[in-house]
Amino acid sequence: MKKALFVAMAMTLGSSLAAPFVYPASWTTNKPSEVQTGGTLRTVNLQDFKTLNPFVSSESPNLPDSLTAGSFLTQDPVTDEFIPYMAEKYTQSADKRTFTFTIRKGMKWSDGKPITADDWITSYTIHSDKNVGSNIYDYMSINNQPIKVTKVDADTVRVVFPKADVTALEWVSGILYPEPTHVFMPVYKSKGADGIKNMWTISTDPKDIVTSGSFMLDRYQRGERAILKKNPYFGEWNKDSAGKPLPYLDGVQINIVADANAQLTQFLAGNIDVYSPGDRDKLAQVKAAMDAKKINGVLIPNASARASSDFVVFNLDDSATYKTKLFSNPKFRQAFSMIVNRDAMVDLTLGGLGAPTYTGVYPVYKDWVASGVDKYKFNPAGAIKLLNELGFTKKGPDGVLVDKNGNKLEFTLITNAENTRRQGFAKIIQDEAKKIGMKVNTSFIAFNQMTTMLDAKDNFGRRNFDAILIGLTGGGKVFPVSGPSVIECSGLGEGGNLHMFNQSNKCRFPFETQTINLYWKGRAEFNLAARKAIANQMQKIEAEQQPYVQLAAQTVHFAWTARTQGELPRAAVNSLNASTLYGPRILDLTWIKR
């Protein structure tokens, strides 16, 4: 009886007391007692923001994201675990497909109205409307099967995925954000998709913009800056580890500086607080200014590799010609990988600010990169041996290897003219190839022309190129291997997919099918260790087959003024945890030292 009473009491307490979300102390380098509240963080963005409408926004970074609190779960930047945020708690069904979230009590919009289950339904409904043209419309289904979001009661939302899928965790934390029903639904009901598209343009009165996040828009000066001010209701349900309401800052100023050199000038002049030097020249200038005490601040060079890489992809559409037959032989691609001098690329082209890459899992995911993937690292002698096995045993008078049929070992490597880094990589490949008798002609063309060459031809005929040097940027933190659009080999649309080495719409090699099967197995695996094991298998195949010969990734550098405090602990400072606008820190825990 006593026990039952206690349980009943606990339950009433639980529902009547709104429990705030407490930011773990591990998310900042500072103790709550050191923190001074107030002040404005000054940051910078490379382009004018185009809209305030979360349903229309397609740029990155964008303002709607900066003004939103988040969603049901959030990912701990230090442990990478997903923890309940706007949901107080959640359950996952035995088949892993259904998530049931209990909404945290006491959450409010910036106009004081409560955030309820309806706000997720509103967001889901409008984002799923094809006519709205939302940027995340494609995320509302997996393989053409819709993800279903339903309201169970005022405090409970259920999300059902078409199959067990680990990216669901990312979806419920970083894709579907709640949007204010009382603002959007009346318009959507009366005017439909067009009504929504005309709302919240960049010139809308900031008073009409309702946000869930720590800041709200104070005003937007087009082409100049966005001025954000503290959302007074956010602190009611977001506290630091000592129970102080968040955010610490009074405001944020996002200056629009459209030119990378002008951004550097602003940082060197002390006009902005956070900055990420994009290349070695800018890094050197920031370092020189700090060494000369012109600016007082912190610089972390080579904080981590970027979640992106450049690679060479060969045309493996068929084996009908001498060249495509050669490219289709894994031995040739292994030999090619062994003439890629990745260390020289890092030293010469990237000025030492980079890391060699061997698989589609970029070096920044250091817990995920499999061991032994550098089997075909730079090794010209090994390359010659493999080429000999392929029949290229003697050199012609011009120093180029020929096989017994007189075919020259010669092909054209294309990359885009706008990108000096890729051109540098191509030159290094060309030089090393020449040394062993492989003739690589380079050709630099417009980016769009290059992607048109990569796209599938009508009826999936053979595309017209030998090899292309291009790059991709990486995905999330849940399963950071190449995604389905990169590895699916059949059922392709004509153009638009990224299965770059083979656009014949047929799976030509066993490894293609193996990779896809492993990928979907990994997506369904909620156990982290098991998922990593699958990623390892995928990388072993990739390293052996070399469908994309990976080159090198650039590193990131972070700088901030001494007054800017509350950054992430050094171990968590990397390109994945850093925001483009605010650097390696959680905005709500950032504070200004005076």
Next chain:
Amino acid sequence: MLSEVSVLPYIFRRILQFIPTFLLATLLAFFIVQLAPGDFLSQLKENPSVRPETVERLRKEFGLDQPIIVQYFYWLKNFVMGNLGQSFQYKRPVNEVLPGPFMNSLILVIIGTVLHFAVSIPVGVYSAVRPYSTADKTFTFLSYIFLGIPSFFFALLVIWGMLKLQQNFGWDMPLGNKTSSKLPTDISWWRSAWDVFIHALAPTIILVLRGISSESRFIRGQLLEVLGQDYVRTARAKGVAENQVVYKHALRTALIPTIAGLGGLLPALIGGAGFIEVVFNWPGLTPLQLTALGNQDIYILQAVTAVATLLYLVGNLLSDVLLSVIDPRIRYH
């Protein structure tokens, strides 16, 4: 003087001639922009999470699936009705996107134009009245320097200088942008106008230095030539004061080509201040056009081109009419 009877049909004829010129110019611009491989949606294709069907749907929505000539006539029809089309990046009508940057560019262009004439006429006159004096030689020397240095490079030098001043002396320099980021948001209108003016000063001065250099040399030459003519000698002979001779008799004639060039200022109004805007991070038309170009946001480019073409045509006509008003020797047929 020109009679109204002859100028009205002339103007009418000229306006009729606008039509083929305008059509050809805009058609050419439309084709050239579309000649570049790919379109606004090409960049979406590199995003692994965007489905090909979505790209196709957007292509239809933006009308990019139509043949270029059909797209052009759609655009033309809308243009005539005052609709400049839709910006792909902003997902808003171009009519809404353009005015802000246009007004910002106008600030630079207006201050620049005033500065241009306020400096080049006095300098030109002074140099002509006292040719080969030390001051004239100095002006000539400076003119060559300012004409020789490309303005974007000069702008970089100025920014570097201002940065050093701010770093070493802690002075708050207007280092680019249109307004200071340090001012509070609730300041009086004249304080913010002054702030904009301060920020506009460096870019406009650099912008007009080249113009001033060539214009003042030009006025000097013109005035020198006029001052040597018979009627000036006659005026001096009958005892007209030297000031009167220079400003009333000679300068009026010497300025005819300058005034005739005024019409050319009209297209410059929308042309913006060029790369100076980029270097100084001024939110004008050039940065807008550059991002539009990079993203193949064709209707922004097309709107700027079309309006500039129109202004150019009107400006030319205006020049010709102005010329006939101030120079009685010119007649139209």
